Amino acid sequence: MSNDSTVSVNPKDLETFSYDNVIVRNFAWATIIWGIVGFLVGLIIAIQMFAPAYFPFLDVGISYLSFGRLRPLHTNAVIFAFVGNAIFMGVYYSLPRLAKAPMWSILLSKLHFWGWQLIIVSAAVTFPLGLTQGKEYAELIWPIDVAVAVVWVIFGINMLMTLIKRRERHMYVAIWFYIASWVTVAVLHIVNSLVIPYSLLSSYPIYTGVQDALVQWWYGHNAVAFFLTTPFLGLMYYFLPKAANRPVYSYRLSIIHFWSLIFLYIWAGPHHLLYSSTPDWVQSLGTVFSIMLIAPSWGGMINGLLTLRGVWDKVREDPILKFMVVAITAYGMAVFEGPMLSIKSFNALSHFTDWTIAHVHVGALGWNGMLTFAILYWIIPKMWKTDLYSKKLANLHFWIGFLGILIYAAPLYWAGITQGLMWKQFSPDGFLMYRNFLETVTHLVPMYAIRALGGTLFLTGAIVMLYNLIMTMKRGTFMAEETFKAPAMVSSHNEKVNHRWLEGKPMPFLIASLIVILVGGIFEIVPMQVIKSNVPTITSVKPYTPLELHGRDIYIREGCYLCHSQMIRPFRNETERYGEYSKAGEFVYDTPFQWGSKRTGPDLHRIGGKYPHAWHYQHMYDPQSIAPGSIMPRYPWLLENSLDTSHTSNKIRALMTLNFPYPHGYDNVAYIDVQTQAMEIVEDLKISGIETTYDKEIIALIAYLQRLGTDIKGESKPIFSKP
Amino acid sequence: MSQTEDKLLEHNYDGILEYDNPLPKWWVWLFILTVIWGIGYFFYYNIAEIGPSQHEEYLAEFNTGSADAMRLIQQMNEKWAAIAYVPITDNDALEQGKAIYIKNCVSCHGANGEGGIGPNVTDNYYIHGGGIENTMNVIINGVPEKGMISWKPLLTPEEVQLVASYILTLKGTQPANAKAPQGELWEQ
Known part of the structure; x- marks a missing residue:
């Protein structure tokens, strides 16, 4: 333990206090356990993507285990459980030591810990049940969203009060990142989670179509920024100089890259919506700000790697530094690749393909995974006052983890580029070369199998770590508290008002970062809400009928949006394949929007009327029977389950508060139309020899799918009964 | 970037020290160039509207676009006509x-x-x-x-x-x- 040696103090003036290691230990355990769970669920869904081709017997048709329900579990577990707990572990360890003050309230620390774990458990229960909001990385249902906000505020109060009660006058760069991350995540979470509940568990977002897409990707992109990136930069700034025992390369670089990073990052969200129905100017902002982000992002990488100058020989020896170097390098690669993918001509090829999946896993496995492992290997021996049980095993973990990342990412890059090119290829006589979408999928199945091997290696590495850390704990003794002495903070007068001054003011610092991150969001989101020309009206577009609405909610429940887009881009190859490209005005009654971000299956925006009802019925029961070689899971339960119509009128009422033009009082008679429309579909199915009843879920889903993308043709004329 | 340039600041946070090194020149230039590029891009496509909009790009794929696409579409139409x-x-x-x-x-x-x-x-x-x-x-x-x-x-x-x-x-x-x-x- 080192002391501040710049000022000599009378020992009598030293105050004694202690750091709480119990909370750090708890978060460390949560990180390890949820990490392994998150990787495991990822491996399961990776296997589901090639299993139908090789092991069809594995598709047992159990709703709770289907890809569309487990995928949100995987992403949320890795982001909010694994990375989230790792952030809290690192903050609860480093913040008191940097502030020279214990965490303000042990009670709040405990509430934070148990609240967060409870949220994770409730996510693990609700996702398999199909309870979801249908927006990526924001799938948690509204009551859990409220709990997230409460726990987040608890964390914030604890952190800020610790800073206010600190003994160290200035806040170190790591703390800047903690503050900015906290305030931004709060803003993102609240704005993107604004909903109108229609039942105890379910709700509709207050935004529709293009607006919802923009808010969602402002959130989604900045969840990557302010949950996966900036808190981890903070952790890097603490644990890297500690582990390497080297001074940080440049304080000035810290200042410049911190402020430029948080200012620019927030604008870049629309790069997830390139060539979509969002207005051109919003898309351009996404591109431009992504490119301008390269230098600020690399600032963190440079400060990290250059801190290691002079100790590269140590890097060869020390597994912790090895993990850190790979983490920082993966970060540097991912934040360069991101801007490249934001250039429209690259995006035209990469978007909707596995390239995106490869890109995010370089970030998640490389940057977040490897840095978390490094911190765990550093922090556990420290708190147990011992050495790591086995450096050999840590090295083994490093190599299989590193290899796992390569074997994970390489086949997906290949798959992404291949599929992107196949979609676009025309034959010499002017036809699409691969007219059947399925041809482009079966081509990739071997790559999906190799990817699962990479995931297996990464998971194995984490289990090796678990063993190594347990053995380390066994040989040491856990210090529940560490006592420390430091003088009280001296208030300084006449300090010049510059950055150094701001580093001594937690609240002004928080407010300054809040203002900086609000600019981009306001500039993009507000004009979209108020300027009508951004979403040109199409008069033939009408709200969904109540039955279609129920079907849409089933579509969301089953996570269809995770494999199917509803966004035909303005490319000749897409309009050849799918039909007219998607227009902004077509989505005004879509809440939540369902544009998707990945096409494992074809786009569905113009699926309406393309196939007979019986085709969908058969296809949902067993996709392979209609499309041999398809890797889509079976949905036999949709043919069995009765449609839950208990919320029909609540749903309509919720949408009427959003000014959907249903007739006045329609909420009271909507149930009649549910039955009428369902009967029509049942009659039609009967002609094709399918006997079923009007109250089955499949009927509602068929109604929704048959409506999709048809309004613009002026053919669909939904009838709404008069109350 | 040799070590002799390094000057330690009087900061000490839990034992962590910081150097007062300047920003790397190449980094500063990278930042400036990307900002200029960004402003230029937005001006070109969205303010002066010299570059094509998304819709214009799409139309160009059929009309004024590559002679290839034109030829292909024509060929295809001829084939359907001669069925x-x-x-x-x-x-x-x-x-x-x-x-x-x-x-x-x-x-x-x-x-x-x-x-x-x-x-x-x-x-x-x-x-x-x-x-x-x-x-x-x-x-x-x-x-x-x-x-x-x-x-x-x-x-x-x-x-x-x-x-x-x-x-x-x-x-x-x-x-x-x-x-x-x-x-x-x-x-x-």
Whole structure:
């Protein structure tokens, strides 16, 4: 333990206090356990993507285990459980030591810990049940969203009060990142989670179509920024100089890259919506700000790697530094690749393909995974006052983890580029070369199998770590508290008002970062809400009928949006394949929007009327029977389950508060139309020899799918009964 | 960037020290250039509107775009215009037609044409008329309201001719599980 040696103090003036290691230990355990769970669920869904081709017997048709329900579990577990707990572990360890003050309230620390774990458990229960909001990385249902906000505020109060009660006058760069991350995540979470509940568990977002897409990707992109990136930069700034025992390369670089990073990052969200129905100017902002982000992002990488100058020989020896170097390098690669993918001509090829999946896993496995492992290997021996049980095993973990990342990412890059090119290829006589979408999928199945091997290696590495850390704990003794002495903070007068001054003011610092991150969001989101020309009206577009609405909610429940887009881009190859490209005005009654971000299956925006009802019925029961070689899971339960119509009128009422033009009082008679429309579909199915009843879920889903993308043709004329 | 330039600041945070190194020059230039590029990009596409909008880019793929695309579209149109409504009887060609049928048609019309989601194609009854011309036209244009898709974007004119010819050979084969006849009796 080192002391501040710049000022000599009378020992009598030293105050004694202690750091709480119990909370750090708890978060460390949560990180390890949820990490392994998150990787495991990822491996399961990776296997589901090639299993139908090789092991069809594995598709047992159990709703709770289907890809569309487990995928949100995987992403949320890795982001909010694994990375989230790792952030809290690192903050609860480093913040008191940097502030020279214990965490303000042990009670709040405990509430934070148990609240967060409870949220994770409730996510693990609700996702398999199909309870979801249908927006990526924001799938948690509204009551859990409220709990997230409460726990987040608890964390914030604890952190800020610790800073206010600190003994160290200035806040170190790591703390800047903690503050900015906290305030931004709060803003993102609240704005993107604004909903109108229609039942105890379910709700509709207050935004529709293009607006919802923009808010969602402002959130989604900045969840990557302010949950996966900036808190981890903070952790890097603490644990890297500690582990390497080297001074940080440049304080000035810290200042410049911190402020430029948080200012620019927030604008870049629309790069997830390139060539979509969002207005051109919003898309351009996404591109431009992504490119301008390269230098600020690399600032963190440079400060990290250059801190290691002079100790590269140590890097060869020390597994912790090895993990850190790979983490920082993966970060540097991912934040360069991101801007490249934001250039429209690259995006035209990469978007909707596995390239995106490869890109995010370089970030998640490389940057977040490897840095978390490094911190765990550093922090556990420290708190147990011992050495790591086995450096050999840590090295083994490093190599299989590193290899796992390569074997994970390489086949997906290949798959992404291949599929992107196949979609676009025309034959010499002017036809699409691969007219059947399925041809482009079966081509990739071997790559999906190799990817699962990479995931297996990464998971194995984490289990090796678990063993190594347990053995380390066994040989040491856990210090529940560490006592420390430091003088009280001296208030300084006449300090010049510059950055150094701001580093001594937690609240002004928080407010300054809040203002900086609000600019981009306001500039993009507000004009979209108020300027009508951004979403040109199409008069033939009408709200969904109540039955279609129920079907849409089933579509969301089953996570269809995770494999199917509803966004035909303005490319000749897409309009050849799918039909007219998607227009902004077509989505005004879509809440939540369902544009998707990945096409494992074809786009569905113009699926309406393309196939007979019986085709969908058969296809949902067993996709392979209609499309041999398809890797889509079976949905036999949709043919069995009765449609839950208990919320029909609540749903309509919720949408009427959003000014959907249903007739006045329609909420009271909507149930009649549910039955009428369902009967029509049942009659039609009967002609094709399918006997079923009007109250089955499949009927509602068929109604929704048959409506999709048809309004613009002026053919669909939904009838709404008069109350 | 040699170590002699390093000057330690008087900061000490839990033992962590910081150097007062300047920003790397290349980094500063990278930042400045990307900002200039960004402003230029936004000006070019969205303020001065010199660069094409998304919609203009799309139209360009057809009109003023590459001569290639133009030529291809023209070729395709010529091929559809010159389509021959003649059944092919050559055995090899019928095998090709069968392959197209298996790949695209069996899910609705059955492995042997017995019907399922779609009508039986082996009997003498037709909803939209029998014979090569009607069969080919149904395949090309589809019957969207009945769920038969238009195969024009998915099959070439030759393929339509091949598969229609194959389908005609199924007539009278009386497969198992045949769906009841639909439509009118068709006599040539």
